[in-house]
Amino acid sequence: EQKKIESDLEVREQFISEIEQYLNKEEFDELEKIADELTKGKSRFPGGDCKIDRFYEAIQPSTGYETVKVDWPERIAKLKKWTAQKPKSVYANIALGCAQIGNAWDIRGSGLVDTVSHKQMADFMEMLKQAETTLNKISEKRKDCPHWYRDMQQVGLGLGYDLATMTKYFEEVTALEPLYWSAYEGHAVYLLPRWHGHPGDWEHFAEAASNKIGGAEGDILYSEIAWRISRYYDADQFFK
Numbered sequence: 001e002q003k004k005i006e007s008d009l010e011v012r013e014q015f016i017s018e019i020e021q022y023l024n025k026e027e028f029d030e031l032e033k034i035a036d037e038l039t040k041g042k043s044r045f046p047g048g049d050c051k052i053d054r055f056y057e058a059i060q061p062s063t064g065y066e067t068v069k070v071d072w073p074e075r076i077a078k079l080k081k082w083t084a085q086k087p088k089s090v091y092a093n094i095a096l097g098c099a100q101i102g103n104a105w106d107i108r109g110s111g112l113v114d115t116v117s118h119k120q121m122a123d124f125m126e127m128l129k130q131a132e133t134t135l136n137k138i139s140e141k142r143k144d145c146p147h148w149y150r151d152m153q154q155v156g157l158g159l160g161y162d163l164a165t166m167t168k169y170f171e172e173v174t175a176l177e178p179l180y181w182s183a184y185e186g187h188a189v190y191l192l193p194r195w196h197g198h199p200g201d202w203e204h205f206a207e208a209a210s211n212k213i214g215g216a217e218g219d220i221l222y223s224e225i226a227w228r229i230s231r232y233y234d235a236d237q238f239f240k
Contacts (some may be wrong), residue, residue: 097151
């Protein structure tokens with residue numbers, strides 16, 4: 001079992017490395033081709049992760065606990081070349097939105113709101129609004145790629161979209177791809193008390209989402225949501 005897990009991790013790491021190389025070399029046609037194939041094929045890694053989700057993780061990298069250091073202005077400049085070449089490309093604009101979101105959260109930092117300065121917050125909001133503008137340019141094509149919704153969840157989290165809007169995005173993306181795990185994570189994070197929810201909200205959401213899928217896949221989904229949200233708690237508090 002351990003060998004399988006290591007193999008899955010190795011496959012994902014190699015995949016992300018390859019995407020980063022294409023980006024660094026500005027091979028946008030290849031990136032466009034890969035993104036299109038992964039989206040239309042609904043490809044997954046052996047561990048169950050959607051490959052298109054990891055494709056965009058190469059653009060907006062995260063260890064899961066802290067954002068990996070990236071030269072965001074440089075990355076945004078590269079991605080603007082992609083959108084300049086293909087202004088109507090859903091994949092190019094989602095990628096640019098990812099980078100703008102990554103830059104925004106890097107500016108803000110990962111601390112609670114009382115640790116964020118007024119300037120940091122103003123710059124954070126401005127960068128998120130840039131991402132919002134980028135993504136809204138292709139909003140009519142949003143159903144062509146589920147990661148558009150994941151980007152908008154991150155924008156909505158920071159800009160304070162209301163629950164009805166966030167629920168609409170969640171319902172749309174899961175109608176397209178019922179097992180797009182990161183969309184469940186995005187909605188659960190929004191429902192955390194530290195953001196826009198109340199105690200018990202994300203737990204009830206996880207249970208309802210799991211029951212809706214049902215069976216083994218529902219159980220796996222519940223464990224994925226719980227694992228992804230556990231990073232926002234101390235271990236002893238989370239399990240209580």
